[in-house]
Amino acid sequence: MSFDASEYGRYVAEVYDETYAHLAPDAAVERLAALADGGPVCEFGVGTGRLALPLVARGLTVAGIEGSPEMVAGLRAKPGGDxxxxxxxxxxxxRMPGEFALVVLAFNTIFALPDQAAQVACFRNAAAHLRPGGRFVVEAWVPDPGAFRAGGALRPVRVAEDAVLLEVALLHPAEQRMTTTKVRFSNAGVRLLPANHRYAWPAELDLMAELAGMRREHRWEDWTGRPFTDDSRDHVSVYRRPERP
Known part of the structure; x- marks a missing residue:
């Protein structure tokens, strides 16, 4: 399957920050800073710097890989972006030069990759960036095919006085794919934000980590560290590269 890493940003970069302004990054930044333990951080899919810039503000060295030049321009325009x-x-x-204490792939971005092979390659690329004992952190939702009716789903993401954000999705279970478009209604008009997903269950991500030479160290329901349970709809998973013998 062909994959254009820059496509998502072309649609969303202009409104990304205002669309997701309701998602406060404080708990994520606190957890990531603790996991980095003062070491350098590399974020995959860094976007406009929602996590990277607060980590820089904490005194950490942060690098990023981003598919969209438009998203990078948004990051550069912010204080600390340089x-x-x-x-x-x-x-x-x-590949970014150097070794990192922490590689971060947040906000379900692992599912932006088009197929299982690309996701396995991502885990291997993360491992290649890590110094011995370094960690790879993945934030993702837990797949829920039961939420679809006749292969389709419509759900509200955010309902506020100034904007409404809906997600419309079609399920393709044979390939573990979702064709999705978020629809943003605001006083400025209607904006379509397509973002397709190749979803994977937590256990499948664990196996990808094993193939890349990493082992799962933690799995939480969210960035605050709540236990992951049968009812959890999201997870934050931490994988660790072994120390040298």
């Missing part, structure tokens, strides 16, 4: 070393490219393949 402090993030950036590479534009597919984060399943693109």
């Amino acid at each position: 402090a993030v070393e950036m590479a534009v490219g597919d984060f399943a393949q693109t």
